[in-house]
Structure formats: C-alpha cells, structure tokens
Amino acid sequence: MTSHNSSSPTNPGHGENPTHRADPASPLFGRRSLLRGALAVAGVAALPALSACSSSKSGGGSEASNAVSFGSNAAVPEPKGAYQTLFAAAKKATGLDINVNWVDHNTFQQNITTYLQGNPQDVFNWFAGERMQYFAGQGLVSNVNDVWDKIGGSYTDAMKAQSKGSDGNYYFVPFDYYPWAVFYSKSLWASKGYTAPTTWDEYIALAKKMKADGLIPIAFTDKDGWPAMGTFDYLNMRMNGYEFHINLMRTGQGWNTSKVSAVFDQWRQLIPYYSPGFLGLTWQEGANQILNKQAGMMVLGLDQIGTIFTGSNADDLGFFAFPEIDPANGQDSVEAPIDGFMVAKSPKNAAGATKLLEYLGTAAAQQLWLGSNPADIATASGVDTSKYTKPQTAAISLINSAKHLSQFMDRDTLPSFADPVMLPAIQKFLSSPGEASSILSNIDAQAKTIWATNG
Amino acid sequence: MAVTTLSQPAARPRRRRLKRYTKRDRAALTLMGGVPLLLSLAFVWLPALATVALSFFNWTGIGGFSDMKPAGVNNYRIIFSIYPEFPPAIEHNLLWLVVFFVIPAPFGLFLAHQLNKQLRGSRVYQSILFLPVVLSLALVGFMTELVFSPTQGLVNNLTGHAGQHNLIDWLGDPSLNIWAVLIMACWRQTGYVMILFLAGLKSVDPSLQEAASLDGANEWQSFRHVVWPALRPINIVVVVVTVIESLRAFDIVYIINQGTNGLELLSTLITANIIGETSRIGFGSALATILLAISLAFVLPYVYTTFRKDTRS
Numbered sequence: 089m090t091s092h093n094s095s096s097p098t099n100p101g102h103g104e105n106p107t108h109r110a111d112p113a114s115p116l117f118g119r120r121s122l123l124r125g126a127l128a129v130a131g132v133a134a135l136p137a138l139s140a141c142s143s144s145k146s147g148g149g150s151e152a153s154n155a156v157s158f159g160s161n162a163a164v165p166e167p168k169g170a171y172q173t174l175f176a177a178a179k180k181a182t183g184l185d186i187n188v189n190w191v192d193h194n195t196f197q198q199n200i201t202t203y204l205q206g207n208p209q210d211v212f213n214w215f216a217g218e219r220m221q222y223f224a225g226q227g228l229v230s231n232v233n234d235v236w237d238k239i240g241g242s243y244t245d246a247m248k249a250q251s252k253g254s255d256g257n258y259y260f261v262p263f264d265y266y267p268w269a270v271f272y273s274k275s276l277w278a279s280k281g282y283t284a285p286t287t288w289d290e291y292i293a294l295a296k297k298m299k300a301d302g303l304i305p306i307a308f309t310d311k312d313g314w315p316a317m318g319t320f321d322y323l324n325m326r327m328n329g330y331e332f333h334i335n336l337m338r339t340g341q342g343w344n345t346s347k348v349s350a351v352f353d354q355w356r357q358l359i360p361y362y363s364p365g366f367l368g369l370t371w372q373e374g375a376n377q378i379l380n381k382q383a384g385m386m387v388l389g390l391d392q393i394g395t396i397f398t399g400s401n402a403d404d405l406g407f408f409a410f411p412e413i414d415p416a417n418g419q420d421s422v423e424a425p426i427d428g429f430m431v432a433k434s435p436k437n438a439a440g441a442t443k444l445l446e447y448l449g450t451a452a453a454q455q456l457w458l459g460s461n462p463a464d465i466a467t468a469s470g471v472d473t474s475k476y477t478k479p480q481t482a483a484i485s486l487i488n489s490a491k492h493l494s495q496f497m498d499r500d501t502l503p504s505f506a507d508p509v510m511l512p513a514i515q516k517f518l519s520s521p522g523e524a525s526s527i528l529s530n531i532d533a534q535a536k537t538i539w540a541t542n543g
Numbered sequence: 544m545a546v547t548t549l550s551q552p553a554a555r556p557r558r559r560r561l562k563r564y565t566k567r568d569r570a571a572l573t574l575m576g577g578v579p580l581l582l583s584l585a586f587v588w589l590p591a592l593a594t595v596a597l598s599f600f601n602w603t604g605i606g607g608f609s610d611m612k613p614a615g616v617n618n619y620r621i622i623f624s625i626y627p628e629f630p631p632a633i634e635h636n637l638l639w640l641v642v643f644f645v646i647p648a649p650f651g652l653f654l655a656h657q658l659n660k661q662l663r664g665s666r667v668y669q670s671i672l673f674l675p676v677v678l679s680l681a682l683v684g685f686m687t688e689l690v691f692s693p694t695q696g697l698v699n700n701l702t703g704h705a706g707q708h709n710l711i712d713w714l715g716d717p718s719l720n721i722w723a724v725l726i727m728a729c730w731r732q733t734g735y736v737m738i739l740f741l742a743g744l745k746s747v748d749p750s751l752q753e754a755a756s757l758d759g760a761n762e763w764q765s766f767r768h769v770v771w772p773a774l775r776p777i778n779i780v781v782v783v784v785t786v787i788e789s790l791r792a793f794d795i796v797y798i799i800n801q802g803t804n805g806l807e808l809l810s811t812l813i814t815a816n817i818i819g820e821t822s823r824i825g826f827g828s829a830l831a832t833i834l835l836a837i838s839l840a841f842v843l844p845y846v847y848t849t850f851r852k853d854t855r856s
Contacts, residue, residue, distance in 0.1 A: 198818050201604045222821060226605050304707060311715055311800050364707050365693035367804055368715025373694060503820035504603070512628055515804040519717050533625040538823070541601040541612065 155185040156440040159203070159212035161196035174448075174457045181453075182443050204228040210435035211444055216250040216426040217495030218338060219503065220260045223430070224253035230431040231257040234442045239449035242468040246493045250426055261429045261445045262467035263454060266390040267483050268318045268423035268496070269407040276381040277406065284408035286419070288326075288354075291411040295361040298384035305361035307383035309374035310518060313511035317497035318423060319358075319387050320514060322410040323351045325421040329414075330492040333421075337500035340539040344532035352517060352524040354413065359521055367519055372396065389425065389496075390483055394463025402462045402477045409486060422490035425499055426467060502538065509534045591835060598829035604822040611825075618829035629830075632807040635721055636837070639728070639808075640789040647729045648785055651736025656766065658737070659744040673738050675731040683727050684798025688714065691723040717805025724795050724806060732788060736781055743777030744770065779849065786841045790834065809834045 158175070162168050168190060175186040189209055196203070196213070203212075204223060214220060223229050236258045240248070243262065251260040272282075280301060285291040295305035310316040324333045328347050336342055363369060363377060375396040377383035386393065387410065397405040409419045429448060435441045447453055454466035455475070462477040465484060473481055487493070498506040513531050517524055564572065598618055600611040622629050654672055658665045675683065690697045691713035698713065699705040713723040747770055755765040793810040796802045802811025809830060817827035 197820055200820050201822060205605065219820065228605070311804075313800065313803055364710040365712035365715050367717075368691075368693040368712045368720070373692075504816070504823050507819060508815045508823070512803040512807075515717075516627070519715075519804065527627075530625060530627050534621075537617075537621055537625070541614065541617075541823075541825075542603060 153437060153440065154183055155187055156211060156435075156437050156444050157209035158186050158188045158444075159196070159209035160188050160190050161193045161213040163190040163192045170457050170459055170461065173459070174453060177456055178444060178447050178453065182447050184440050184444055186444065204432065208432040210437055210441040211429050211431055214260065214428065214430045215495070215499050216260055216262065216428065217499035218501055219495075219499045220251075220430065221253050222502065224255075224257075224259040228433055229259055230433055230435065230438070231259055232261055232431055232442070232445060233258050235261055235445040235449060238446045239468070242449070242451060242470055244469070244488075246490070247426070247467055250493060250495070251428075259430060261449050262426045263428040263448060264458065264464040265424050265426040265467055265487075266394070266464045267407075267486050268322070268387065268389045268410075268425075269483075269486060270385050270387050270410055271375075271378060271390075271393050271405060271407040272385045273378055273381055274404050274406040276384070282384070284406075285411050286408070288411050288413045292357065295358075295384070299361060303381075304363050304377055304383035305385070306358060306363070307374040307377040307386035308358075308362035308366045309369035309371050310366055310515060311368055311370050313507075313515055314498060315371045315374075315388065315392075316514045316518065317506070317510065318389065319355065320351065321423050321494055321497055321500075322387065323354055323413070324348070325423075325492075325494060326410060326413040326417055326419070327351055327354060329417045330421045330494065333494065334500065337497065340501070340505060340535035343535055344529045349524060349528055352521075352528065355517070356521045356524070359518065367515060389423075390465075390479060391425075391463045394461075394479065397479075398462065402479070405477075405479045407479065407482065407486075409489075419489075420491040421494055422487055422492075423496055424487050424490070424493045425496045426493075427464075428467070502542075505535060505538050509538070594828045594831050594835070597825055598832045600825045602824040604824050614825055618826045619833075621826065622829055622833070628803075628807045628812055631805070632809050632812050635806070635808050636790060636792070638721065639725065639792050640786065642725050642729065643732055643785045643789045647732035647736050648781060651733045651781075652740045654733065654737045655740035655744055656770075658741055669738075669741070673734045676734040676738065678731065680731070680794030681798055683731055684795040687724060687727045687795055688799060690727070691720075714799060715804065720799070720805045724799065728792065728795060732785075735784065735788075739777055739781055739784065740774065743774045747773045779845070783842075783845060786838075786845075790838055790841070809837075 160168075160171060162171055171188070175188065178184060178186060187209075191199075200214075200223070205228065214223075224231075231253070236248075236251070239261070243251075247262055248258075251258050251262055253259045277283075280298075282294060282297070285294050298305040308316075308319075321333065324336070327350060332342075332347065336348070342348065363374060363383060366374075371388060371392055374383070374386055375388065375393045378386050378393070379396055379401065390407075393405065394402075409422070412418050429445060431438075431441045431445070449468060451466060451468040451470035454468055455471050458464060458466055458471075458475075462480060465471075465476070465480050465487075473484065476484075494500055497510060501510070509531060513527050517527050597611075599614055599616070601614045601618075602611040658669050658672075662668070678686075688696070691699075693699055693710050693712045693714060694705050696705070696713065699711055702711075703709075704711045712719065714720050751769050751773070752765050755769045760768070791810065792808055793802075793814075796806040796808055797811055797814070800806055801815065802808050803815075813827050813830045813834065815827075816823045816830065
C-alpha cells in the first residue's frame, strides 16, 4: 500500500484499471476507519475514567452535614477491621456517616505533602512530634482546640504537650501509642536466671553472660535502616538528656560535637553483642530470634514485637526500660510514638470533624479499637486495663513513670533529614564503626544545608 | 476522494512534492506525527526540562512557585561535596552497566546460538530461560531476599553458612550485597538478551551457514563471518537495552533495603529525596538531572551514529 502510494503519487487510485483502484482504497479505508475507531474507543474509554476521577474527588468531601470523610493509612486487614468496627460505633454514638478512603500505610505517609495540598479528607491518620508540628507550621492543617475543650480531662500533660504545635494550639488528637524498651522472653530468662539490668554496666555484664551461654545477647536488625534509630535515641537521651536530644532533633545543630560522638563511642560497645549479619536482617527476623529463644534481648517497639508475641505467647513477652548511663538523667525519658488524628486545612464538615474527634478521643472508643490488639495501648485515661495483656499493663506503668516522652527519630526531626541522611549514616556507622568521626562531620554538614533551605 | 484526486493534476507542476498527498493523507500524517510528538513533548521533554529547572531551586513541595527559593548550583555543589551516597551510587550504576555487558550479553548470545540449533526440546529450554523476564523486577527483588537472606535464605542454608559463627551476610555486608543483587539481575537479563538474539538468529538465512560449512568453515568461523555480521541490527538493540536496563535499575535494590548500605543507585537517591513526607525537590531534581546527563551521554552517540548510517545508506 505504501509502495503503491509513492510509486504513483499524483493520482492514487486514479488508475485505468478499476480493480487496481478499488483494491488499495479499501484497505486504506479499512486502516483509517480502524484508526478512527480506535481513537473513538480511546476517547470513550477515557471519558468515564476522567469523570470517575473528578467524581471521586468531589465525593471525598461530604455533601450532607452528617457525613465526615476520613483519610486512613490502615488499608491492611489487621487495623482496617478494627477501624471499621470503630466507625460503626462512631456512627451510633454521633450519628455521623464516616466515608473512609483506605490507603496503604507507607503510600499515605510518602504522599502526605501532595495529599494535604490537594483534596484531603476532613480527618486523617497522622503522628505526633515534629512530623505533626511541621505540617501545622506550614498551615496545612486546622487547629483542634474545640476538641480539646471537651477531651482535655482524660489526657496527661505529657500527652497534651505532644498534641500542640509550636504556636501553642492543639493540632492533634492522640489515639494509641506504644513504648520502645528492651524486650525479652520471660520463660527464657526464668530458665537461665537472668534479671533485668538497670545500669549500663549491668547491661553489658548481662550481654557477656548471655554470650557465654551461647545466645545472641542482643537481637539487633537494621536492614530497613529505621530500627537502629531507637537505639540512638535512647543512648542520646540517657547520656545527654531529653532537652539535648530534642534540640538536636528539632534544630539539627550540634551533630559534630563531643556529646554526640560520645553516643557513638558508647554504641560501639554494643556491636559485638548484636545478631550476626544484622544489616541484612529485618526486625521481624530479630523479633523471631527472641521468640525462638535464640537471642536474649532486643531494643524495639511494643507495636512491632507485640505482633510477633501473640496468642499464648503474649504474656511471655517481658521488657525493661533502657538502662541508665548518666545518673543525672536516670531512666527519665521513654520513647513512645503516638498515633492519632489531624484535621485538614479546610474540612468540608468542620463541625462533624470536631464531633468525630471528640468521640475518638474517649477511652471507650480507643478500647473498642484496641479490642484484643496486644501491641498498642490507649492514650486516654479511664480505659479498662483488666483487658490488657501483661506487657500492655507494664507499658502503662513504664510510660507513667517517665518525665519525658520522645516520639522516635523519624518523628522528632525533619523527615527530609531522618530518612535520606540519618538512616544511611547510622548504617554506615554500624558497618564501619571506626569511621564515626567522619560520619558525624558529614551528618553535621548535611544537617546545616537541610535546615538552611528547609528543602 | 474522487474530488480531491481530480483537482490535483492542475497544481501538479508547481508544488509537486507537497501535492503527492491528498488532504486526507496530510491530515492523517499530521495527526500521526503530531500526536506522538505532542505526547512526547508533554510527557517526556517538558517534565525533563522542568526537572532541570527545578534543580536550581530549593523547594519542599509545599506551596506554589513563589515558595521556591533560587539556589543557583548549590544543589550540585552539595551532591559533589558532602553527599556521601553519591559516589557509591555512580559507582554501582556503572558497575551494573559493566556487568550487564560482560555477563548477560555474551551469555545470552551463547544460549541463543545453542537454542537455534534445533535441539530436541529447545522450546522447553527456551521457556525456562525466558521465564525470569516475565517476572517483574520487584518480584525478583523478593526472590533475592529469599535466596540470600543471611539466616533464612537458600544459599546460606544449603552451604551451611546460616549459623551464628560463620554467617555470610549477603544482604547486609555493603561490599557483598551489590553482587548478590547483580547475580539476580543477570539471571533475568540473560533471558531477555537471549530472546532478542534468538529472534535475530531466526532471521539469518540458514542456507548461508550451510554454504559456509560446505566451504569448510568450522562452527566458530561460520559464526564469526556469517552469523555475527547478520546480527548487527540486533546487536544495536541489545546495546541499547543493556544501557537502559542498567541505568534504570531500581526495583531489586528498593525491595531489599530502599537502596542504602551498599546498594545505592542514582534512582534510589532520587526517590529518597523526592518521595517522602517532606521532600527536597530541588536536590532530588539535581540528582535526576545528573542521571539524565549520563543517559544522554550514552544515548546521543548511539542516535547520532544510527541516523548517520541510515542517511548514508
């Protein structure tokens, strides 16, 4: 066909032979009509897609005043089911229809900037700490002072402090949280006669003993990079105090100081007791070393290890507070990341959002959501603790004994610093501990540029 | 159609070349050329140029254009001076490229040549070797974890290195893990290259080889002087595919540890800085611009030589 066109270019189909003329014309038309058809089909296919897109966006808001939209980061079955139960109960209690947009946890987190500037749901899942204050400071969320007028009575001062932005307004309603601590298997410890250390020397002595007993003294796993941050946070808070730690996290200033380099020196003492190949292992593999009694103890969050010690194993999970290093600080700080809710900048149903949060801030709602979940505890006081497992009860007393709550490195500092800079830097330190000083001066240089530009 | 063709001869002497095509033809050509052109401009070149422009700004991704602060070449200065992940990332991307040229390319050709000999059950072999290509790279990443996990992985358990004292940390040792990843990447790439070469070999006229062997050429000689020259067009495709696959390497390492601790690649650094709760759009764009420059350094000479050869012939 192409050859026909180019060989007699001036009069395609103008030949003397009628069959010659008809022949190329019909496939030509055939192809064109096919093309036209394809275009039409594509157009038709695109239209509903587009309209679906726009309708789902506007559907994200709530037309009726008794509906509140909710952006959830809990698309996986385990917390999703609990939320569905909770929202059904919320409808009974408040009369609100809750339209939920379920999103995968990490996707939700990574897209939060775009999400909040686009068409966010009225209420959405988020975290306390710098992570909350940053978005409050950018004006991307509404304050929830109204909600706190009502729920304030059932929260501790530490919890209130974690819910405020730097301007003193409330931006966050806490829901559930969990402590980081040193976890172990109670039955293993009972059989070996170990007791919980409270000071650094006892901690190292215990690790030595465990090594002699053929155990991995400290299950430690950092393939994913973030679990090691918990150990850094505790070392820094125990050695340099909470104020120093939070300042370091919030301002990014002071990384290249002797105080921080002392933290890494201290950390170096632990590395010989860590799981072999720890940079290639996930926290699940580490927690299983505890469960299977291959390892003695592990610094982790209850939210993580609680999902490994389930059912009949739940009460076998024991823990102690990260040991004291400097008596001046004792064990006064607990790392206890708080999950909860925030309200978008311009919610379609502000009154409904407030009403929903007032309900979610009650002990009853939180208890309902927790159900038989042994990995978290409720943030409101007045929860029926008889339904808690032993680790949950112990978690409450650990947190209540704390003077300060920290949130975890990636929640207490700028996210653009935590994951891109600190995560690989700590991994680098763990694989070549001798290079701590050059790693720290590099962290310092990068921190300066990131805080200087905030972007 | 009849009307347009009848009106044409009058204008023929003056604008001969243009009038070769009817209005319909021209409309169709404009549409066929214009739509892809517009699409590639809108979805490839505009974003690429925007990325280059963004690399000279600092921006968190919050707010509009007014919130971008001009940064000059500062982002590039940071990358080349104090960004510790950058040198290993460049190194790994180039290592990836070299390994892909040294292992899967020749080995794929070897396999294709063997399969082309009409062995019994060659279709079965072909399917087995091609199977990894069907798997997504993300899946290959999961398989890498299953095979190389230090305590639970296949390799360490088969060779007795999963214990506490003699453990080989395939995924966590920063000098070792890139090789574990490359083994899996080569496993997949070999099948891909093989199928490309096999398609090329099928198009080589067997009578040429027959003639060569009648003339007394041994297998190597007939391959070297008959088959290899005929494969030239396929070779170019393989070169391009190899370059593309090694520069866009991402999925396997991202599944394993998001591209840190010995698995840094340019693509993972870009993601780490741009995709996140608070992004460094300018910094990430500068990294992307560097990747673009490297890609162009490979692609432009290729495009230049192919087009020159085409116009010559």
